[in-house]
Amino acid sequence: MAVPPARTPARWNSAQVAEILGVPQVTLRTWDNRYGIGASHRDSGDRRWYSAADLDRLRRMRGLLAQGYPARTAASTALAGTAADVPPHARIASIGSAAGRLSSGALAGLLDDALATLGAARTWGSVIAPVLRDLGDRWNDGEDCMAAEWTLSAAASAALDRHVPVVDxxxxxxxxxxxxxxxxxxxxxxxxxxxxxxxxxxxxxxxxxxxxxxxxxxxxxxxxxxxxxxxxxxxxxxxxxxxxxxxxxxxxxxxxxxxxxxxxxxxxxxxxxxxxxxxxxxxxxxxxxxxxxxxxxxxxxxxxxxx
Known part of the structure; x- marks a missing residue:
């Protein structure tokens, strides 16, 4: 049975978000200052605090950047919550590359964007399944791809937890x-x-x-x-x-x-x-x-x- 994910704090600081996304804190400040995508809360000491919605938008921006979007376009797309016009072969290449690097942070943004744009059925059929088939073919040819498949499967499962609200x-x-x-x-x-x-x-x-x-x-x-x-x-x-x-x-x-x-x-x-x-x-x-x-x-x- 689907189990609600463990409770997480309502807000994260910059160091925590940088670790979750796998980007330097200076990058987070740059995105916030230049493109207006960042923390929605600041305390009396001007320290940034990020909500779950802030984190989702930043994950999506990271995914769009990994697919070749200019930073300003990626930020505006993530902020607006609009669909990203990325062809399937580009998504496959980006997700396959991130899985090969065992980059869970990059996969999180890529998969969040795919689910938000395509929905679960198309994300599976046109993106994730082809990448898994390719990894399986390479495994059959003698290449060790187990870690890449494991990383992709875990990242996809976590992305689905974010994508589908928990119900009673x-x-x-x-x-x-x-x-x-x-x-x-x-x-x-x-x-x-x-x-x-x-x-x-x-x-x-x-x-x-x-x-x-x-x-x-x-x-x-x-x-x-x-x-x-x-x-x-x-x-x-x-x-x-x-x-x-x-x-x-x-x-x-x-x-x-x-x-x-x-x-x-x-x-x-x-x-x-x-x-x-x-x-x-x-x-x-x-x-x-x-x-x-x-x-x-x-x-x-x-x-x-x-x-």
Whole structure:
């Protein structure tokens, strides 16, 4: 289940922000003085104090600078919160380079900008997934890219935490439940699916990676979802016994991810790709809403009215 991030201070000083962003304090002062993007609070000693919104804008500016934007344009775009016109190949190159340098600070700004501009689904399909595929290909060719993949995945997960507001899941009505199979460690596609659903206003519960079957069953009993989407990247993590157990209990379950394709036999529908899974999850929620809004027929009385 999505867990709210640890509480952070409402304000940060210049030294803390410089460390978070990976830039010198003098750069922060320059951005503030020249372009008006910086701390929204100053104390009686003229010391700068940064809010969470200030930090988000500075992350985005850093990401735009990494993609070749002039500083003044990057600042005005970040301050206005408008979309950045960056072609996909430029985003891929910038994020791939930052991942290769293991630069979490640069990745934070790049990913924040991609999510703000493209949304979760397009950020995954046109930016993050291509970079991960490239790293996987290079790994297969004998290049050691594990640290780069790990850094990118961690940065993307953190960017999603910033992008999607925390909700009290106990208040959700019939949400779609998204979970990885018990042995599946690759949870980033599922977290991206969760963010994409949340962007549309659809209620969803994200359980994370390597979710025990007992947890899935308990969450289903609690929320009564219209659909459980069970994700596996490889056939070794496709848990057929859990799939059968959930369906035997009358639960609507969709096996999703490429790992289910060789594991499921016959005409069993599998949402193999990210886009397939998003369509299935969105469709299940839309059908549940339509059923809930359908007017109920009044039952005729078995006894005729007599006057």
């Amino acid at each position: 899941e106990a208040s959700l009505a019939e949400p779609v439940v998204l979970a990885c199979s018990p042995g599946e460690r690759h949870e980033l596609p599922v977290k991206m699916l969760y963010a994409a659903l949340r962007e549309t206003g659809a209620p969803a519960v994200y359980l994370g990676g390597m979710v025990p079957g007992q947890v899935v069953s308990e969450v289903v009993r609690r929320f009564r979802p219209p659909l459980v989407l069970l994700w596996s990247m490889t056939s070794s993590t496709a848990d057929l016994p859990l799939l059968r157990e959930l369906r035997g209990a009358g639960i609507g379950v969709c096996p999703a991810g490429p790992g289910w394709v060789p594991a499921v036999n016959g005409p069993e529908p599998v949402a193999e790709t990210f886009d397939d899974a998003l369509r299935v999850a969105s469709g299940a929620r839309a059908r549940a809403r339509a059923v809930a809004q359908r007017p109920r027929r009044r039952r005729s009385s078995p006894v005729p009215n007599r006057r």
